[in-house]
Amino acid sequence: xxxxPLSNGDSATAAAPIAAAAAIAAAAAAAxxxxxxxxxxxxxxxxxxxxxxxxxxxxxxxANHRAAEKEISAAVAGVYEVADLSPxxxxxxxxSLVSRLQGLKRKLEEGSRTEHLQAQRCRARLDHLxxxxxxxxxxxxxxxxxxxxxxxxxxxxxxxxxxKLVESSNITDxxxxxxxxxxxxxxxxxxxxxxxxxxxxxxxxxxxxKKSKSKFEFQLRLQEFIELVRAENNLRAITYARKYLAPWxxxxxxxxxxxxxxxxxxxxxxxxxYKVLFEPxxxxxxxxxxKQEFCRLYGMTFEPLxxxxxxxxxxALKTPFCYEDDCTKEDPLSQExxxxxxxxxxxxKQHHSKLVCYITKELMxxxxxxxxxxxxxxxxxxxxxxxAKKNNGKITCPKTGLVCNYAEVVKAYIS
Numbered sequence: 001x002x003x004x005p006l007s008n009g010d011s012a013t014a015a016a017p018i019a020a021a022a023a024i025a026a027a028a029a030a031a032x033x034x035x036x037x038x039x040x041x042x043x044x045x046x047x048x049x050x051x052x053x054x055x056x057x058x059x060x061x062x063a064n065h066r067a068a069e070k071e072i073s074a075a076v077a078g079v080y081e082v083a084d085l086s087p088x089x090x091x092x093x094x095x096s097l098v099s100r101l102q103g104l105k106r107k108l109e110e111g112s113r114t115e116h117l118q119a120q121r122c123r124a125r126l127d128h129l130x131x132x133x134x135x136x137x138x139x140x141x142x143x144x145x146x147x148x149x150x151x152x153x154x155x156x157x158x159x160x161x162x163x164k165l166v167e168s169s170n171i172t173d174x175x176x177x178x179x180x181x182x183x184x185x186x187x188x189x190x191x192x193x194x195x196x197x198x199x200x201x202x203x204x205x206x207x208x209x210k211k212s213k214s215k216f217e218f219q220l221r222l223q224e225f226i227e228l229v230r231a232e233n234n235l236r237a238i239t240y241a242r243k244y245l246a247p248w249x250x251x252x253x254x255x256x257x258x259x260x261x262x263x264x265x266x267x268x269x270x271x272x273x274y275k276v277l278f279e280p281x282x283x284x285x286x287x288x289x290x291k292q293e294f295c296r297l298y299g300m301t302f303e304p305l306x307x308x309x310x311x312x313x314x315x316a317l318k319t320p321f322c323y324e325d326d327c328t329k330e331d332p333l334s335q336e337x338x339x340x341x342x343x344x345x346x347x348x349k350q351h352h353s354k355l356v357c358y359i360t361k362e363l364m365x366x367x368x369x370x371x372x373x374x375x376x377x378x379x380x381x382x383x384x385x386x387x388a389k390k391n392n393g394k395i396t397c398p399k400t401g402l403v404c405n406y407a408e409v410v411k412a413y414i415s
Contacts, residue, residue: 043129049147050125051299052176057118063204064111071104124173147174152306154180155291157187183294190287193227195220198290205297216293218248219286222259226277230267237263307341314342326399330361355414359383359398370412375402378412 078097082090132140146169153162154177166175182201189197202209202217209216221244228237245256258273265274276282295302314333322333322342332338355364357380364370364380372378377397387395388406396403 043132046129048300048305049129049174050122052179053118053121053125055298056176056179057115057122059205060111060115060118064108064115067111068104068108071100071107075101075104121173128174143169143171143174146171148305148309150175150177152304155304157184159184179298183291186290186294187287190283190290193283195224195286198286201290208297209293212296214293215252216289218252218255219289221245221248222255223282223286225259226262226282229262230278232266234263310338310341311345314338315345316348318342318345318347320347328356328358328361357383359387365414370414371409372412373397373402374404374408375400381411384409 075097078093078100082093085093128143146165150162150165150171153159153165154175159177159180162175163177166172166177186198186201189195198220199217202214202220206217225237225240225245228234228240241256241260245259249256259277262269262274262277265271267278269275269278292302294300301308317331317333321327322331323339327334333342355370355378356362357364357368357370359379360383362368362380362382364378368380368382370378371381371384373395375397377399384395384406393406394403395406395409
């Protein structure tokens, strides 16, 4: 998945965590161990692990800066106004400004603590990546699996379960619960057919979302207009359209014309073109749209990390045989959930065929060659010899039930 492109001003800053990960990988690459080389390659996949807290850190800094700038500008303007007031009024105004500046000081102190905690989280993740070596590889991989599971739970809205796993594993600084809690508020509101929290979220991130040419605000405004039409409050709908939809006319005229026509067709219309605008699935579409914008904003993958890692493994296992009725139960792709996950993946490229015995599940090779029964089914020498010893030289095909003597089997050769 592509992350949102950064502006020139953000490029050097955003490169910091990526460069740090590259430095860690380069240091690990100096070791000769093949396992350590694999670890080095796996560290290259930790882009999201560093990018998300870093983007959250930058967002907090920007928000604190904007708040301070606004308050200071108001205070300076207030000081200039004092010159034109009477002494009593001037004292009263200055006292008011002092109270306001004290409030600003408290906000800045609170913001500084938040920034410090987020900086610590970035540092903790760098330390975690640096700690990966052969001595603690098993423990490190276990922590990584827990991180991936937490990421999946948070994306699937299993927040309580995710929090319990985080607390029991002591990996608070290695996961993004606070970031996903921000998303949860918006998602819950959209599922309750409320757009205000989503619009507030868009306003907080407006500059960056505009750079990516996001249409999310426009979609929210359209839905709010549709709800006014549904409530048959046409006058408010028209006023709303003039204020919030008209500015989009230059770029989204066709969508606006279609939506404005609902004033005449009403929510009870049977015309498919307009009926779909009033269906509940429009809210589901907004939830999906928000999730995409949210992931793009923080540099996350659109798919859960668990799905990506599973698909990477399944891509090496997927063959046409996996979808046949007699696929062995040991094959992960014999399960419907894995088949669904692997559906968009291509079949793995097998340069050399591998024969696995149906009975013993062991590989058939020169040490354990395949043997063909009279009915054409193939099993390993080891399996048939053991079966013949137990049954006085008789062999029973486990698939067809055919019974024959061991002397009737024929050795097969692999070229």
